[in-house]
Amino acid sequence: MRIFDPHIHMTxxxxxxxxxxxxxxxxxxxxxxxxxxxxxxxxxxxxxxFDALVGWERFRAAQFGIAHHCTIALNPKEANDxxxxxxxxxxxxxxxxxxxxxxGEIGFDSMxxxxxxxxxxxxxxxxxxxxxxxxxxxxxxxxxxxRRTLDLVEAAGVDPGMVVVDHLNEVTVDVVEEAGAWMGFxxxxxxxxxxxxxxxxxxxRVESGRGLGRVLVNSAADWGRSDPLSTRRTGxxxxxxxxxxxxxxxxxxxxxxxxFGQSGRLLLDVPExxxxxxFAGNSLLRGER
Amino acid sequence: xxxxxxxLDPALAExxxxxxxxxxxxxxxIRVRFPAAAREIGRTPGTSADVGQDRLxxxxxxxxxxxxxxxxxxVERRNTEVHDLYRFGDADERRAVLLxxxxxxxxxxxxxxxxxxxxxxxxxxxxxxxxxxxxTHLEAADWRQxxxxxxxxxxxxxxxxxxxxxxxxxxxxxxxxxxxxxxxAGRSVPDDALPLLLPVRPSES
Numbered sequence: 001m002r003i004f005d006p007h008i009h010m011t012x013x014x015x016x017x018x019x020x021x022x023x024x025x026x027x028x029x030x031x032x033x034x035x036x037x038x039x040x041x042x043x044x045x046x047x048x049x050f051d052a053l054v055g056w057e058r059f060r061a062a063q064f065g066i067a068h069h070c071t072i073a074l075n076p077k078e079a080n081d082x083x084x085x086x087x088x089x090x091x092x093x094x095x096x097x098x099x100x101x102x103x104g105e106i107g108f109d110s111m112x113x114x115x116x117x118x119x120x121x122x123x124x125x126x127x128x129x130x131x132x133x134x135x136x137x138x139x140x141x142x143x144x145x146x147r148r149t150l151d152l153v154e155a156a157g158v159d160p161g162m163v164v165v166d167h168l169n170e171v172t173v174d175v176v177e178e179a180g181a182w183m184g185f186x187x188x189x190x191x192x193x194x195x196x197x198x199x200x201x202x203x204x205r206v207e208s209g210r211g212l213g214r215v216l217v218n219s220a221a222d223w224g225r226s227d228p229l230s231t232r233r234t235g236x237x238x239x240x241x242x243x244x245x246x247x248x249x250x251x252x253x254x255x256x257x258x259x260f261g262q263s264g265r266l267l268l269d270v271p272e273x274x275x276x277x278x279f280a281g282n283s284l285l286r287g288e289r
Numbered sequence: 290x291x292x293x294x295x296x297l298d299p300a301l302a303e304x305x306x307x308x309x310x311x312x313x314x315x316x317x318x319i320r321v322r323f324p325a326a327a328r329e330i331g332r333t334p335g336t337s338a339d340v341g342q343d344r345l346x347x348x349x350x351x352x353x354x355x356x357x358x359x360x361x362x363x364v365e366r367r368n369t370e371v372h373d374l375y376r377f378g379d380a381d382e383r384r385a386v387l388l389x390x391x392x393x394x395x396x397x398x399x400x401x402x403x404x405x406x407x408x409x410x411x412x413x414x415x416x417x418x419x420x421x422x423x424x425t426h427l428e429a430a431d432w433r434q435x436x437x438x439x440x441x442x443x444x445x446x447x448x449x450x451x452x453x454x455x456x457x458x459x460x461x462x463x464x465x466x467x468x469x470x471x472x473x474a475g476r477s478v479p480d481d482a483l484p485l486l487l488p489v490r491p492s493e494s
Contacts, residue, residue, distance in 0.1 A: 047376075047377065051379070053378050055379055055380060090377065092321050093319065093320050093321065093324060093377045094324075094377070095321075096320075096321040096322070096323075096324040096325040097324045097325070098324075098325075098327060098328050099381060264328075265328065269335075
């Protein structure tokens with residue numbers, strides 16, 4: 001099984017996770033810029049984080065044979081903090097870089113005016129840099145937030161085919177389908193989707209003739225209780241439910257490549273794993289060099 | 290590194306010229322063109338462990354820095370722009386800034402960037418830091434430490450600009466101590482360190 005996890009926060013994960021992911025078939029991933037749990041108090045904090053996403057974390061993933069890409073944005077939650085807002089002026093420098101395959105995570109957390117302003121500005125940046133947009137949908141008031149998201153995408157004149165609306169569920173999938181955007185599902189314990197529910201959604205799509213296109217399945221694994229192998233678990237559940245190997249590869253590999261490939265910036269030739277390599281002098285084999 | 294790019298593919302030369310003109314018309318454009326240069330203009334395919342490899346994207350980015358010099362006659366403004374390119378650059382971009390420092394007429398204003406690169410353990414940055422700009426502007430004690438760092442992180446000394454001119458008795462002593470420590474530990478001494486063990490001239494201050 002070949003897997004491209006289109007949404008996973010590796011900065012929060014261990015080398016054990018990288019090893020287990022490789023063994024499970026993960027060969028590529030996208031790490032969206034997001035909230036770190038501990039709120040940032042300055043723009044400099046974002047800069048160091050973005051530098052890590054295009055630098056150290058990409059290097060770390062390569063040590064485990066996994067191609068690492070990222071998305072760059074001011075996340076919805078911190079769009080409410082005036083100390084963080086000026087990072088918007090720095091985003092163009094990062095959106096120009098190789099391996100940055102979308103603007104994200106953008107969208108709504110609490111549906112405030114500040115969030116809407118940052119969201120709209122970053123949709124403009126996605127157009128300017130010809131990048132896809134990765135849109136987070138809120139935990140609370142999700143259906144209304146999803147509808148408002150789709151209105152803003154339309155108002156910004158962004159092609160819905162360049163947008164993935166993420167963290168969908170049974171209640172929010174249809175409005176995104178109708179808008180023509182990509183549908184993202186996070187298989188995440190307790191708060192989001194499970195493999196069984198995901199398979200039921202996929203089966204319903206196939207039975208209604210809508211097929212397996214425009215669907216992205218991710219683990220969204222981060223610093224919370226989450227599972228970086230939930231993509232694999234979903235692939236296994238698909239097979240158990242009678243989907244073919246080709247169907248699984250379509251959803252877990254080809255769809256993410258089709259969506260993020262629109263950036264023209266995928267880096268899928270992972271360098272040969274060299275465990276003695278260093279990034280800015282930091283080897284992962286501490287004590288062995 | 291020469292400012293002309295030999296055997297330049299005509300389509301690449303055209304893209305490079307267009308971006309240089311864009312920067313000369315609006316210098317702020319370098320903030321997005323410089324990071325995107327490898328993708329938008331041209332790069333040497335693949336990666337290489339050779340820290341001295343002559344890579345197309347390095348040459349392309351140095352040309353963009355030369356366009357910046359033409360576009361921004363005010364040295365303080367130019368200096369700020371160069372510092373920001375380094376500050377917000379990834380390792381490839383920082384390397385290109387270091388390689389281009391001697392083309393920017395900044396006098397010693399960018400020495401802090403050389404110091405920053407020499408503090409890293411990234412051989413590609415250390416090698417780029419000890420080019421013509423450091424040969425001219427880096428003071429003797431820092432320059433000697435830089436040469437010693439090359440030996441530590443595996444940067445071939447052939448990549449250090451001006452080594453024959455600036456090597457002095459103090460560097461010879463430092464390399465001698467380094468060699469003695471390596472030998473005491475039963476480790477080999479890099480071949481290119483050996484010529485430095487012969488004192489060539491009295492130390493600069």
